[in-house]
Amino acid sequence: MNKAIIEFLNYTNDYLKCGGRIDLKIKHTFRVMRLCEEIASSLNLSEEEVYIAKTIGLLHDIGRFEQWKKYETFSDKDSIDHADLGVKILKKNNYLRKYIEDEKYDDIILKSVKYHNKYKLPKDLNDKELLFVNIIRDADKIDILRLYTLKGIDLELDKNPFSDEVYNLLLNKKEISRKSITNKTDRLSISLGFIFDINYLYSFKYLKDKKYFDIIVDMYKKKSKNKEFGKQLDEIIKVINNYIEVSLC
Numbered sequence: 001m002n003k004a005i006i007e008f009l010n011y012t013n014d015y016l017k018c019g020g021r022i023d024l025k026i027k028h029t030f031r032v033m034r035l036c037e038e039i040a041s042s043l044n045l046s047e048e049e050v051y052i053a054k055t056i057g058l059l060h061d062i063g064r065f066e067q068w069k070k071y072e073t074f075s076d077k078d079s080i081d082h083a084d085l086g087v088k089i090l091k092k093n094n095y096l097r098k099y100i101e102d103e104k105y106d107d108i109i110l111k112s113v114k115y116h117n118k119y120k121l122p123k124d125l126n127d128k129e130l131l132f133v134n135i136i137r138d139a140d141k142i143d144i145l146r147l148y149t150l151k152g153i154d155l156e157l158d159k160n161p162f163s164d165e166v167y168n169l170l171l172n173k174k175e176i177s178r179k180s181i182t183n184k185t186d187r188l189s190i191s192l193g194f195i196f197d198i199n200y201l202y203s204f205k206y207l208k209d210k211k212y213f214d215i216i217v218d219m220y221k222k223k224s225k226n227k228e229f230g231k232q233l234d235e236i237i238k239v240i241n242n243y244i245e246v247s248l249c
């Protein structure tokens with residue numbers, strides 16, 4: 001793993017001078033790598049498979065750096081899908097070989113990078129691919145939720161509560177697509193809806209222990225003066241915590 005980590009640090013070092021918060025993306029990567037390792041270990045995967053999960057964690061956001069350099073944004077909507085860009089970078093001149101000598105996991109690694117951020121997964125992923133895709137999806141979501149609990153990076157809300165569509169989707173335990181977002185407040189629903197796309201027991205336990213959703217909901221309740229929004233959040237947190245409890249049974 002050391003060789004892969006050194007390669008990643010070398011690769012990203014060139015982008016540190018590009019401004020932006022490249023350093024935060026690097027730190028995010030290492031936290032996600034660790035979470036991938038923890039989730040994979042919790043599933044009793046082989047040592048080799050845990051290694052693959054860690055490699056996927058290390059590479060999942062490799063497209064973020066070129067995205068910032070080219071477009072000076074981390075918004076995929078305003079630039080390019082950073083996961084697709086990551087796959088392109090890893091394929092170019094077989095760059096993936098610098099991270100792992102064995103070719104036999106290439107498909108799994110590339111598909112995991114590609115699908116780590118997609119709202120819907122294609123139906124043709126096989127069980128092994130799905131296993132790893134779901135590990136990175138859980139790990140990435142957990143760290144994004146952690147970031148949402150930190151003060152200073154909270155979303156700006158507008159005067160509206162959640163739109164009816166988004167509110168009802170959450171009450172019905174559905175994850176939220178960007179297409180459903182109609183106001184600034186709605187953007188918060190995406191992270192709250194992450195829980196309905198969590199796959200592994202380890203992740204549910206982790207989220208329960210860390211109380212990320214309670215922290216986020218409390219934070220936004222204090223931030224907004226809109227009573228209706230406050231009531232919506234009270235209902236949503238009940239649904240989320242209930243969903244976590246049921247998933248842990």
Ligand SMILES: [Fe+2]
Binds near residue numbers: 060061082116117140
């Ligand atoms: Fe990502």
